[in-house]
Amino acid sequence: MTTVLDQSAMERRALRHPEKASNADAPMLRKPEWIRVKAPVSRAYAETKAIVRAHNLHTVCEEAACPNIGECWSERHATMMIMGDTCTRACGFCNVKTGLPYALDLREPENVGSAVARLGLKHVVVTSVDRDDLDDGGAVHFAETIAAIRAQSSTTTIEVLTPDFLRKPGAIETVMAASPDVFNHNLETVPRLYLNVRPGARYFASLRLLQRAKELAPEGFTKSGLMVGLGEEREEIMQVMDDLRTAAVDFLTIGQYLQPTRKHNAIARFWTPDEFSALEQIARAKGFLMVSASPLTRSSYHADRDFLALREARRHLPTS
Numbered sequence: 001m002t003t004v005l006d007q008s009a010m011e012r013r014a015l016r017h018p019e020k021a022s023n024a025d026a027p028m029l030r031k032p033e034w035i036r037v038k039a040p041v042s043r044a045y046a047e048t049k050a051i052v053r054a055h056n057l058h059t060v061c062e063e064a065a066c067p068n069i070g071e072c073w074s075e076r077h078a079t080m081m082i083m084g085d086t087c088t089r090a091c092g093f094c095n096v097k098t099g100l101p102y103a104l105d106l107r108e109p110e111n112v113g114s115a116v117a118r119l120g121l122k123h124v125v126v127t128s129v130d131r132d133d134l135d136d137g138g139a140v141h142f143a144e145t146i147a148a149i150r151a152q153s154s155t156t157t158i159e160v161l162t163p164d165f166l167r168k169p170g171a172i173e174t175v176m177a178a179s180p181d182v183f184n185h186n187l188e189t190v191p192r193l194y195l196n197v198r199p200g201a202r203y204f205a206s207l208r209l210l211q212r213a214k215e216l217a218p219e220g221f222t223k224s225g226l227m228v229g230l231g232e233e234r235e236e237i238m239q240v241m242d243d244l245r246t247a248a249v250d251f252l253t254i255g256q257y258l259q260p261t262r263k264h265n266a267i268a269r270f271w272t273p274d275e276f277s278a279l280e281q282i283a284r285a286k287g288f289l290m291v292s293a294s295p296l297t298r299s300s301y302h303a304d305r306d307f308l309a310l311r312e313a314r315r316h317l318p319t320s
Ligand code: SF4
Pocket: 060, 061, 062, 066, 067, 068, 069, 070, 072, 073, 077, 078, 079, 298, 299, 300, 301, 302
């Protein structure tokens, strides 16, 4: 008997981003001196890694090749990425593996709860891959994870960074019913660049998701993030800020896009630290309660201390 192996199919399966394989190679720009990161060498880093592995979890820190992992994990801040390591979308900027995901791990919410307790986190960020294959986009799994964290660490504040739940009616209601302390969904870029950067998403659907989260839990905090360096104009960022304020978003993060491989979106330019400071000032003037803008800012970077500052900022708001 002869067994015929479909070599090309096997190679496709082995690729981390099969949909990008035919993209033309984009040049990789040399990083400027202001993009410097801490090497992952500390003992706390190794302990964080051991806890993540022992609980069979994925983190966006590793999957997205985040430049801050050395610093964050040395402080035991790992951002949990639930619902597997394989994403059903194919965003042009993202390093998370794409393809057909496995079935949900039903023990995962408990495992996340237990890992958060072991890490002793006062604030945790939970994100996920996109699960367009699930009827609810994974909303129930998010809600169960929030409940499992609360059951084991009742004082830990919880921030969820969710997908857009596009065409998943009732999903945002399910997540918000679990009462996360912060609801985060990243717009990522300006609407003109969506087709290249977030081809599976729709700008106004993402904006509406944020607005809906605030309608459902006005006392909670909402947050969104942008990457710069993809070719956006300053005026376009101003427009996105205004759109986010119209959706009553409280907290804006802005960081420099870094290109994972030659097959990903190219970097148009590096914004300077002074330009980030200027963006932060403008965003604060537009009324965000909290703004974090720097080359290495990411959604979950310093999320614990930023959450405290966010709560403090609301406390000092003038009462009407
Ligand atoms: S910034 Fe966020 S994703 Fe990056 S290492 Fe820190 S916690 Fe992980």
